[in-house]
Amino acid sequence: MTEIRHIVFDIGKVLIHYDPNLPYQRIIPDPDERAKFFATVCTHDWNIEQDRGRSWAEAEALLIGEFPEHEDKIRAFRLHWAEMVPHAYEDSVAIMTSLIASGHDVTMLTNFAADTFGEARKMYPFLNAPRGVTVSGEVGLIKPDVAIYQRHAKDFDLSPAHSVFIDDSFPNVEGARAAGWQAVHFTGADQLKADLLALGVGV
Template identity: 75%
Template structure:
């Protein structure tokens, strides 16, 4: 078994909850209309470009030019962002904190817009407790691109073969493996604990 010396956490849906439907259930009450809005206007592909570094004002202007009648709803996405991240996952945070307290080398690698991540750090102070974070919106790279894993390893002096990455997204897990890291898909704190026992991080 290869010794694990570095532990890298994803953030969204691993450490903190994220769901755009939370504010939009109020903003667009009709479920069918809301689904259409997310499928056609404020889509995943549109949002990921903010994670890559696009400015929110530019992102909003792009959609408003195409859907001027939806301007209020488009602007609501950024305006009500904090409602989309209402709480942390206590079980995962407890595990995360215990790893740091035990002296493990813990960092974070996240697809996140730069400005909303600043807000997340204010909302969830535990995000400030690792020795480093790579934020996609700050470096202009996004998972699952191997380049962002290489960037993180270089910036924080990680040996890829001795690094384990934790992410809820299977493509991101595969991206980490393609970069030479070990990686596990997050589904629950209990499963993560078992995974860390399996690789010798926990006993």
Template identity: 75%
Template sequence: MSEPIRHIVFDIGKVLIHYDPNLPFSRIIPDETERRWFFENVCTHDWNLEQDRGRGWAEAEALLIDRFPEQEENIRAFRQNWHEMVPYAYDDSVAIMTGLIDAGFDVTMLTNFAADTFVEARRMYPFLNLPRGVTVSGEIGLLKPDVAIYERHANDFGLEPAAALFIDDVSANAQGARDAGWQAVQFTGADKLKADLRELGVAI
């Protein structure tokens, strides 16, 4: 029998707010084949993840510009147009989160996010200030699904791992939470999340 849920921890990107780097780049690099090459070879997922780990943008851009000098303008455009990559919130998911807060649950957030862009996200989406707190990977130099980031979050916010539920859209990140002794569900949409919460005895 699972421990009753007392702490609920939300991921942010693709759970509470939309994220898609193609949005500005469909304008910056209109040709789809060229754009796909750019994301597969220049501003890759792994490159961007290092900013989520704490690497500064100046260093990140310099590394790529050294290798792809002809792409300098496009490389710099990634950070310059970041706000266009997060154009809207998932209102139904946000309503679940705020409903849990209103119902008295202990709600926090745990996210892979660059430190500076998270500051911008908080200005764009004030509901990110409603939970009790947040662990931002870029501020502490740890990334999901490393067990250490979940342990750090639980320690910093006084969570009992067995009574903590993590909600993340990435299967590996949900598994990382389980490996740290938490309960976890993979987010695929608000309706499924409501059903998962009901199944775990969490009523909003």
């Protein structure tokens, strides 16, 4: 079994909760109307481009030009972003901080807009505990593109074969494996402990 020397955490839905529906339950109370809005206006594909580095001003202008009748609802996405990340997963955070405390090399790799990540760091100080982080919006690359894993390994001097990546998205797990990393699909803290133990990392 290859020794694990580096442990890399995703953030959203691994360390902190993320759900864009939360503020929009108030803004668009009707569930069918809200689902249609996310399917046709503020879509996942639109939001991911902010994770790739597009500014919110450009993103909003693009949608408002196409859907002027939804201007307030479009601007609400960034305006009320903090409500989308209402709490941390304390059990997962405890695993990460325990690994750091026991001397493991821990970093983070996340698809996140640069400015909202700065906001998240203020909301959740434990995001400052690892050795460092690669933020997609800062480097212009997003998971599961192999290039972002290669960038992270280079920037933090990781040996891919001795690195394990933890992410809730299976395509992102596959991206890490394609980059030569080991990886586990996060489904909960208890399973994460078991997966790490199977790789020789006790928590």
